[in-house]
Amino acid sequence: MSQPIDFDNNAPITADEYDRAAQLALPGYEAMHTMVLACLQAYLPESADLLVVGSGTGMELARLGKACPQWHFLGIDPSEKMQAIAKQKMSHHQLSHQVKLIEGYTQDLPTDILYDAATSILVMHFIPPSGKLQFLQSIAQRLHPSAPLVLVDVFGEKQSQELKQLMPILHAYWNAMGFPPQKQQELLAAFNQGVYPLVETNILNLLEQAGFEKTMRFYTGLWVGGWLAFKR
Ligand SMILES: C[S@@+](CC[C@H](N)C(=O)[O-])C[C@H]1O[C@@H](n2cnc3c(N)ncnc32)[C@H](O)[C@@H]1O
Numbered sequence: 001m002s003q004p005i006d007f008d009n010n011a012p013i014t015a016d017e018y019d020r021a022a023q024l025a026l027p028g029y030e031a032m033h034t035m036v037l038a039c040l041q042a043y044l045p046e047s048a049d050l051l052v053v054g055s056g057t058g059m060e061l062a063r064l065g066k067a068c069p070q071w072h073f074l075g076i077d078p079s080e081k082m083q084a085i086a087k088q089k090m091s092h093h094q095l096s097h098q099v100k101l102i103e104g105y106t107q108d109l110p111t112d113i114l115y116d117a118a119t120s121i122l123v124m125h126f127i128p129p130s131g132k133l134q135f136l137q138s139i140a141q142r143l144h145p146s147a148p149l150v151l152v153d154v155f156g157e158k159q160s161q162e163l164k165q166l167m168p169i170l171h172a173y174w175n176a177m178g179f180p181p182q183k184q185q186e187l188l189a190a191f192n193q194g195v196y197p198l199v200e201t202n203i204l205n206l207l208e209q210a211g212f213e214k215t216m217r218f219y220t221g222l223w224v225g226g227w228l229a230f231k232r
Contacts, residue, residue, distance in 0.1 A: 004126065004127075004128060004194055005126050005190060005193075005194035005195070006078075006079070007056070007077075007078075007079035007081065007082050008079050008080055008081050008082075010194070011079075012186065012187055012190030012191070012194070012195075013025070013183075013187070014081075015057060015079065015081035015082050015084070015085055016081075016085070018056065018057050018082070018085070019057055019059060019085075021179070021183065022059065022122075024174070024177045024178060024179040025174060025177075025179050025183070025184075025187060026122070026221060026224060027170075027173055027221030027222045027223075027224060028219070028221040028224075029221075032121075032152060032219050032221060032224070032226060033059065033060055033063045033064075033121075034063070035218055035219050035226065036060060036063075036064070036119060036121065036150050036152070036226065037063060037064055037067055037068075039148065039150055039218055039228045040064065040068075040117055040119075040148060040150065041067075041068070043117070043148045043230075044071070044116055044117055044148070045116075046068070046070050047070040047071070048068075048070075048071050048072075048116040048117060049071075049072050049073075049074075049115050049116050050064070050071055050072070050073050050074070050115060050116065050117045050118065050119065051073075051074050051076070051106070051109075051115040051117070051118040051119075051139065051142055051143070052064075052073050052074065052075040052076070052118070052119050053076055053077075053106050053118060053119065053120040053123055053139060054076075054077055054120055054121065054122070054123030055073075055075030055076060055077045055082075055083075055086055055101065056077055056079070056082045056086065056122075057082050057085040057086050057089060058075065058085065058086030058087075058089040058090055058099075058101075060119060060121055061073055061075050061086065061089075061090065061095065061099050062089055062090070062093050062095065065090075065093070065095040065098050065099060066093060066095070069098070071098065072098050072099075072100075073098060073099045073100070074099075074100050074101075074102060074109075074115070075099055075100070075101045075102070076101075076102045076103075076104060076105070076106060076109065077101075077103065077104075078103060078104060078105055079103075080103060083101055083103050086101055087101055105138070106135070106138040106139055106142065107134070107138040109138075109142060111141050111142060113142070114142060114143060114144045114147075115142055115143055115144070115147065116143075116144060116147050117143070117147050117148045117149070117150075118139050118142070118143055118147065118148075118149045118150070119149070119150045119151075119152075120135075120139065120149070120150070120151050120152070120153075121150070121151075121152040122152055122153065122154075122224070123153075124136070124151065124153050125153045125154040125155075125195050125196060125197050125198075126194065126195060126196070127196065128196050129196055129198075132196075132198070132206055133206055133209055133210060136151075136206055136207060136209075136210035136211075136212070137210045137211065139210075140210050140211035140212060140231055141211075143231040144231065145231055145232065146230055146231060147230065147231045148228060148229070148230055148231075149207075149212060149228070149229045149230070149231065150226065150227070150228055151203070151207070151226070151227045151229065152219070152224060152225070152226040152227075153197065153198075153203070153224070153225060154191070154195055154197045154223050154224050154225075155197050155198060155199065155200055155203060155223065155224070155225045156197050156199060156223055157197070157199050158192075158197065163223065166222055166223055169222060170222055170223065171184060173222065197223075200217070200225065203225075203227065204227075207227070207229045211231060211232050212229035212230060212231060212232065213229065213230055213231075213232045214229065214230045215227050215228070215229040216228055216229075
C-alpha cells in the first residue's frame with residue numbers, strides 16, 4: 001500500500017539524521033547543490049529573492065546563502081522537525097537575516113509577492129501523481145516571468161527494467177559510501193511505499209502545463225535528476 005510520507009511522523013530519514021544520510025545516500029548530493037548554485041548564479045543578478053520549496057533542514061539555504069550574500073530566501077516546508085533544524089543551521093551560519101522560514105505549503109503563500117527564482121529539491125517525488133501539477137502551478141504563480149526554477153527529483157518508472165538495472169548499482173554506491181545495509185533497506189521500503197517518481201517525459205510535460213518553458217536537465221545522479229526551467 002502506498003502512503004504519503006510526512007517528515008514529522010514517518011520520514012524515510014529522520015530529521016536529526018537527515019544531513020549525514022542525504023550526503024551518503026543521494027548520489028552526488030553536494031555536487032548537485034553546487035550545480036544548483038551555478039544554474040541560479042548564471043541567470044540571477046547579485047541581489048535576488050528566492051523561494052525555496054521543501055527547504056527541509058536548510059541544506060540548500062546554507063549552500064546558496066553563504067555563496068550569495070545579497071540573495072534573500074523564503075524557505076517553506078510543512079515539517080516542524082525539519083524546520084527546527086533549518087532554523088538552528090541558519091543561526092549557526094549567520095544567515096538568519098537572509099532567510100525567512102515558514103511552516104506550510106506554497107499554495108498558502110500570497111500570490112501578490114513574486115520571486116526571482118525558486119527551487120524544489122527532492123520534494124515533488126513525495127507528492128502523489130494527482131497533486132504534482134497543482135504543486136508546480138503553485139510555484140509558477142509566485143514567480144516573475146522568466147524566473148528560473150530548479151527541480152530535483154527521483155525519476156523513472158517503478159518496476160521498469162531500467163530501475164531494476166539501477167538497483168545493484170545503487171547498492172554498490174551505498175556500500176562504497178558506507179551507508180549501512182539496514183538504512184538501505186529502510187530507504188528502499190520508503191521508496192516503494194511513499195515515493196511517486198515520474199519518467200522524464202512526464203516531468204517535462206508537467207512543467208510545460210504548469211507554465212514553465214526551456215527546460216533542460218543539468219544533473220543526473222543514478223535515479224535522481226535535476227532540471228532547470230523558466231517561468232513563461
Ligand atoms: C528529502 S527532504 C529535502 C530537503 C532539502 N530540499 C534538501 O535538498 O536536502 C524533503 C522535504 O520536503 C518537504 N515537503 C514534503 N512535501 C512538501 C510539499 N508539498 N511542499 C513543500 N515541502 C514539502 C518535507 O517536509 C521535507 O522537509
